[in-house]
Amino acid sequence: MSKLERIEYRPEIQQVEESLYTLGNGYLGIRGCFEEGYPSGDTIRGCYINGTYERVPMMHAEMAYGFPTVQDKQPRVMDIQTINVYLDGEPARLLEGHYEAYHRMLAFETGESVRRYRYITCTGTVGKVCFRRLVSQLDRHLAVFRVEIDYDGQIEVRSLVDGNVENYSNRNDPRTGQGHTKLTSVISVGIDRETISLALKTQSTEIEVAALVEHRIFSEAQTFVKSEVKGTLAETHIVGRGCLTVEKWCVLSDSLRVENPQLFNREHIKSLAEKTYEMLIKEQQAYYQDIRATLGIEVRGDETVNQALQFMQFQLMQSVGRDAYSNVSAKGLSGEGYEGHYFWDTEIYILPVLIHTQPERAKALLDYRHRILPYAKERALKLGHRKGAKYAWRTISGIECSGYFPAGTAQYHINADIAYAFLLYYQMTDDLKYMLDKGFEVLLETARIWMDMGHFKEGVFMIQDVTGPDEYTAVVNNNYYTNVMAKYHLEWVVKLDDIFQNSSYSGAYKSLRDALLMDDSELSLMKIASETMFLPYDEKRQFYAQDDSFLSKPVWPFENPMYQRRPLLLHYHPLCIYRHQVLKQADTILAHMLLEQYAEPPEICNAFDYYEQITTHDSSLSSCIYGIMASRCGMSEKAYRYFMESVKLDLENTHGNTKDGLHMANIAGALMSIIYGFGGFRVIEGKISLRPQLPEKWDSYVFSLIYKKSILKVEVGESVFIRRLSGEPVDLILDGQKMTI
């Protein structure tokens, strides 16, 4: 059975554990806090609804035109997880009194989290306590908590719904929120026998989030039940003895998706009347079994790694938004780091994994980008572009929420990253209809920005003053990553134009072109720009330079003790970092992974050797890419080392900030390491290829590919087996050999 398990309670990492034990379903996320609370120590007692946002003022030390004056912030919503337990009046809280036989487990096969312990009261009587919870994968509005108590004495259960919540903040860490923590107000709280209803509203955006919480009580003995509103919280108080089980069925909804959340909840809870907790567990089990049978990544011969991969697949799926209102926060729904914002992590790390397992969910992420296109168009004008769309570097609602443009707005590559994701979706699914409906519009509007900001200089196309993925080098000219991604982006706009013209959609496409005010001259300029795109190259060293001036800077003085503090961003002024050759994360190397067709293999490996030495991996987006490219360059031991860094990042809290939530891009990156790294998967010009390698320590590993509706299962052991589970035959290139599966 695959699970995350603990047999010891360690208060010093309780916030990290809250992140690891998060349950969610892409809509609703609940951190794994103890229902009964902790006797001491910090907690981030979070519950979140994906896509909800409050707007808070953004203050700048010195204002400039186009700096955002407000930003989105994902609000913590009501606390529904609190269930206080008293045994003969004693709070049965760990460390408050004595306990034994602590056991905690999150089962990836059901999505249920179970935590048990025996509590010994001051009179020496032992009570058995077991907390269970699940967040439904089939009903996004539903979460259920369940506590089972066996105690020979008086048992009291006080189950709360608390609307007085505030977000976490830390002024000294730019990666967490800073101030503005009270984002919501309670607008209604009521009780109806064992049922509590509570609604919040975000203060300025007025998004309502409502919760309806029904208590189900099971006991052979007599129980006393009373519910009560106390200010901004409501409590259901249950008194019994012997064996007592209380279930807390929570329905949550929000006004972005439903007109009247409170009414919606009342209707919805009725539909659950016949359901039992056991039935939910069965449903979940079937749900996960289905996915795993066709889609799961597995490793054989190293169970620790395999369990970690199961954990990561489980958490990734939990955090991915499933509608156009939501996306994937940098920390999923597992914390408040980066204020719940969506970044390019989605398109470059998460979508390339999802596309192989759940293309429909990948599409929902693209729908979100299409939905916020109007904000990107507005932003483009604000940034001084004549036309086109410039996506926000970080956002929830669509507006730019980056407070530091050199490592935010200046990352124009986000436009190409989004285009890349649409194109990956198209190449993997052949869904030309979707490109007609949504994809092409996004591709064209984002491509227009390259044409507006770039320019032809002595026959080549150049792009000035952008920041690439590496945030330790900012606002430079001709960043290789940006330029090569833009090249690809422009190339495909032209290519799609041709595909549409020669397709059954040619009529509809003509109307789309008109609606987008496109003409042939615009396209032909894009073609020339793509063909003549300047890619900075170092002739002597035979690899691509990160940007025009990167290689002319001095290398970071790694050997000098004064410069050995990490991460750099918390210990050195940006100017000190910028004037050196030093990388926070993969930049040119990432471009080589996404678009290896634009460089020769020796160039790619030369680049790897050079950039690796000057990369600190201070970003959690780095190790996985270096691992994948180490595989590409045949350095299998190194690849494995990087892969293990990704695997351990959250599970062992190696970056020290897992308390703020799981690093979703790193999680996806670890999974990509299997498919793109060890599996050597690539898609170029719509054709897929594999170059599988087997890490020494493993017997074999398995992953799936969904390609044009066919499901392939790839098993790499001593030899490689590729099975087609469903769909039409598939052409692929295995180790350079064409074949049909």
Add this chain to the structure above:
Amino acid sequence: MSKLERIEYRPEIQQVEESLYTLGNGYLGIRGCFEEGYPSGDTIRGCYINGTYERVPMMHAEMAYGFPTVQDKQPRVMDIQTINVYLDGEPARLLEGHYEAYHRMLAFETGESVRRYRYITCTGTVGKVCFRRLVSQLDRHLAVFRVEIDYDGQIEVRSLVDGNVENYSNRNDPRTGQGHTKLTSVISVGIDRETISLALKTQSTEIEVAALVEHRIFSEAQTFVKSEVKGTLAETHIVGRGCLTVEKWCVLSDSLRVENPQLFNREHIKSLAEKTYEMLIKEQQAYYQDIRATLGIEVRGDETVNQALQFMQFQLMQSVGRDAYSNVSAKGLSGEGYEGHYFWDTEIYILPVLIHTQPERAKALLDYRHRILPYAKERALKLGHRKGAKYAWRTISGIECSGYFPAGTAQYHINADIAYAFLLYYQMTDDLKYMLDKGFEVLLETARIWMDMGHFKEGVFMIQDVTGPDEYTAVVNNNYYTNVMAKYHLEWVVKLDDIFQNSSYSGAYKSLRDALLMDDSELSLMKIASETMFLPYDEKRQFYAQDDSFLSKPVWPFENPMYQRRPLLLHYHPLCIYRHQVLKQADTILAHMLLEQYAEPPEICNAFDYYEQITTHDSSLSSCIYGIMASRCGMSEKAYRYFMESVKLDLENTHGNTKDGLHMANIAGALMSIIYGFGGFRVIEGKISLRPQLPEKWDSYVFSLIYKKSILKVEVGESVFIRRLSGEPVDLILDGQKMTI
């Protein structure tokens, strides 16, 4: 008589007039607000003590290491200028009732400001009102206000000292303060017959500013006098009739300079007992006459321009700090723009004018830089430098107060600018002792930064990631201005070492070297860096490039209406500005003015032609430099046009923000235009030269030069006359010809 005169009251420009009519003495500054107030409209009712500062928090939208978390802010101090006048109970305020014969004048020959009008009460009775004021040039603590009233009826005068003051702010303009307006608290207020004493303290820095205000009353009729404390203000109430004159003798001091300001004031006022207002006027007249006789710039044949130049000389002298606690704010003591901060304006614009007229006051400005050297050393470490001193881009106390580093801290050239000023002082005065005492230490510590941040690459010395004077291009490599100034700076450190070794100070110098932990290897590296300094050059166009990548960017689309709003900084995002060839202000052109020896004359003029076309002059530091260099390149009409832009900038409020204070660098720049522009003055290797030209519209102009204690008076008309007013004979080069005066 030279003066600034008005015969009409225009309420719509009353804030601008407040700036123009400012009186000050480098220590104390009082804006020219109406004593009796205005019936409506905004006022910036400012009084300032140079060098005082409060510290306020600086909030960043996204914090990074080394960003300042507090900043200095020059506090507005107590309002001492309010004198309300009532005629038979009616407030005799302009526009409130009827008035006629309005006349206002600021006499540059006495520093007295006089404002008269006749007020007609509702009964038709006419009262004559005349307000006079002066700020003493000889006693920095003293300002006197005087009101003369002639009215056939009851006259009431209510003279206030109000401690409840707040600074001005405007959230939308980065050039003014944003928030944090209440900087001081009243700590004591008292009365003693006609004398009011009031003291403030800045809230966190606890700098005390005390005022003692004595009222002197002159009347033939009986008067009634009563003083009263009302909360945080005190009022002296005088009732009389007929002819009534009230004088308000104000003594101000602060705890930066004197131990007990309140006690100091009480002693100080005693020393003024025998003085009369008339005596003060006489003293002032003598003071200004002395200066003008030897030092004044004058133009003959265009009285409008001449008056403007008198205004500018007058205001420049009023605003220059005269001790090591103070410097010259961007707006002098005439307003609150840029929060009273000191910039490089002092060293590159103001000091080169002062050095010709008042070298002792130029030295006081250098003393200030030496005094704050410890802050610059501390800042260098914070910025990741191994050693050396990095001066704050903007400051009062010495700490970095720039909230936007790309156009603040990144302007490393401030180090070279300060060095340039010390070297100009040295070359003009031969004061080697001062260099030993203070100058060399500053030069060396600032030069160390170049050695730490620059690096040798293929035999040339390069400086990465800095911003030059032009703030529309930020964080670039090898900015010509920065590099050539650093070259000069390093060259002179080496040169001075040699001079000291061969001077009578060689012993003291050896101790200094030891104290500064200098050795020969450090110096020889500086020498090589200076000699091999990379200066970006465009071979095709034959001029120096602003930086490595500047000329590869597209030129700002000046012809496109979408890009014609001004100033750019208030209408376009920094990234939009940065990725174009567009200048806010002179950059390479300024370098050519300061250091013409490093370029050939045709290169200088090629550069002028090119950069001029892409400069918006959105900075008030620009036109004067372009004017001076137009003279250098023989474009006399153009030079005159630029000169006139500088002349009009404040007097006609052409930048729209003179309300926030006078643009001191522009004022100095207009004066430089005479000396460096039309006069063609330069100092190279300690030798001075002139290339005088006469603007067509003028009969002649006159300016002075103080060179090694000799005073030269240069008169340029049909021919050029140079007279030595005092001192030893002087060698100079006139139009390329060596001569001795």
